[in-house]
Amino acid sequence: xxxxxxxxxxxxxxxxxxxxxxxxxxxxxxxxxxxxxxxxxxxxxxxxxxxxxxxxxxxxxxxxxxxxxxxxxxxxxxxxxxxxxxxxxxxxxxxxxxxxxxxxxxxxxxxxxxxxxxxxxxxxxxxxxxxxxxxxxxxxxxxxxxxxxxxxxxxxxxxxxxxxxxxxxxxxxxxxxxxxxxxxxx
Numbered sequence: 001x002x003x004x005x006x007x008x009x010x011x012x013x014x015x016x017x018x019x020x021x022x023x024x025x026x027x028x029x030x031x032x033x034x035x036x037x038x039x040x041x042x043x044x045x046x047x048x049x050x051x052x053x054x055x056x057x058x059x060x061x062x063x064x065x066x067x068x069x070x071x072x073x074x075x076x077x078x079x080x081x082x083x084x085x086x087x088x089x090x091x092x093x094x095x096x097x098x099x100x101x102x103x104x105x106x107x108x109x110x111x112x113x114x115x116x117x118x119x120x121x122x123x124x125x126x127x128x129x130x131x132x133x134x135x136x137x138x139x140x141x142x143x144x145x146x147x148x149x150x151x152x153x154x155x156x157x158x159x160x161x162x163x164x165x166x167x168x169x170x171x172x173x174x175x176x177x178x179x180x181x182x183x184x185x186x
Contacts, residue, residue: 005059006126008067008118015067015082015115018056022068025077026052029103038140039101040165055080062088064127069102069115078106082119083127092162094172095133098123100146112146120150121184124177133174135161147173151183 005017018026029035030048043051058065066082079102085093098119100112123129133155134147152173161168175183 004056005064005067006122008122009072010114010118012072013111013115013118014070014072015118016070017059017065018052018068018080022077023049023052025103026068026080029079029101032104035101035104035107038137038143039099058084058086064123066099067115067119069106069111071106071111078103078111079115081112081115083123083129086162094135094156094159094161095174096123096127096129096131097133097135099134100143107142113149116146116150120180124180130177131174132177132180133172135159135168135170136173137168138171144171144173151175151180 008015027045027048030043030051033042036042040051055066062085064083066080066084068077069079069081070076071078079100081100081102082098084097084099085091085095087093098116100116102112120132123132132152134143134152136143136147152175154171155174156172159170159172160166161170
């Protein structure tokens with residue numbers, strides 16, 4: 001299959017746009033209650049397909065989207081993360097986001113951190129972004145800790161997301177490209 005978009009490689013991960021063979025992993029993650037609690041809720045297989053197709057379509061329409069996260073040692077699909085802005089610059093999303101979500105079996109092992117670093121680097125270097133945000137429910141302590149570990153700070157509280165996520169109230173964590181680059185050099 002032809003991939004629309006780049007493939008990034010880290011020490012333990014391959015990040016690439018979603019492909020058909022990722023669907024079983026994507027659908028399995030969509031059934032993990034704790035994993036999905038803050039990223040849209042549980043989804044049946046057909047809804048998981050629509051969600052994955054939306055991420056893949058973002059690559060075709062906008063030239064960016066969330067990557068599938070593949071373990072290099074096992075070739076297992078373990079999640080999705082990366083640049084995300086539904087509707088592009090014309091949409092009502094609160095900013096240029098890099099988000100993340102990994103399967104329960106991959107949580108707590110540093111995969112989201114490792115992948116987010118690569119995705120933020122790629123977004124700043126290739127998309128012309130000068131600022132990145134992370135939309136996080138204030139009860140999602142692991143994601144808040146990850147955002148802070150990445151160098152992001154709380155920028156705005158109690159932001160209502162745009163449809164179809166209008167029932168989600170999040171806090172925005174973020175940082176500028178200049179701060180990110182300075183942190184990476186330091």
